[in-house]
Amino acid sequence: MTIRVVVADDQELVRSGFALILDVQPDIEVVAEVGDGIQAVDAVRRLAPDVALLDIRMPHLDGIEACRAISAASACRTVMLTTFDSEEYVYEALHAGASGFLLKDVRRDDLVHAVRVVAAGEALLAPSVARRLIAEYTSRPAAPVPSARLDALTARERETLLLLGRGLSNAEIAAELTVSEHTVKTHVGNVLAKLGLRDRIQAVICAYESGLISAGAAS
Structure with a gap:
């Protein structure tokens, strides 16, 4: 194509x-x-x-x-x-x-x-x-509580969003969660769909702006 x-x-x-x-x-x-x-x-x-x-x-x-x-x-x-x-x-x-x-x-x-x-x-x-x-995001004070929009995510999807926010690739997320890359792709797709996000960059923004990742936690 x-x-x-x-x-x-x-x-x-x-x-x-x-x-x-x-x-x-x-x-x-x-x-x-x-x-x-x-x-x-x-x-x-x-x-x-x-x-x-x-x-x-x-x-x-x-x-x-x-x-x-x-x-x-x-x-x-x-x-x-x-x-x-x-x-x-x-x-x-x-x-x-x-x-x-x-x-x-x-x-x-x-x-x-x-x-x-x-x-x-x-x-x-x-x-x-x-x-x-x-x-820019890690220099900001963390939100006191995660945004209510994250309530739609399962516990594993929330973990996936957290790791996306830290900048990990699908392979790195798979190793961290001890699952296959195919499973990670499914989790990432679910996160984007449930939160109405276009791609991984918006997922990173969401992770920080919701307070899921606090200052300094990206390292």
Whole structure:
């Protein structure tokens, strides 16, 4: 199956470079290159791509607001691209529905990998961004009690969410819980479905914001 991609960046050379890297892949097709957030939202609406690469700083409508509009109105998954990796941008982009967050100095192989991973329904963060996100949440005071929304989870699903919040992979969670990876995938799917979450990144956010993980517990 061909992964259809929209690339949005207000710098023509940058977006053309990303598009060229992706379009030569046998399983990826760049269906549109656009220069601002409004054009990005329109392109997603018209062309129904699988993935949109969005620069954060764009005229008329920034990448975060474009991401929010795309996530609310379509199944298209978004990857944010920026030269800025501040906690504010990471936090806002993930809450807007982004499934990936990469810096513009990303290697070409990592860019291609990110598009494939996100198109497959997973989530991906640049390592430096992931560290900042965890630091942001672990620096906050923990909520006194877990959120009531977690009541829908079984005890094992709650354990799975806790381990997701600590950044463990399915294989690591399987080893921790002494179960198979297939069982872990089932638990992860149940957690996402019951809590109405799009992917693992939102599960991490939920684990921290609900108070399930307290400051310093991610290590």
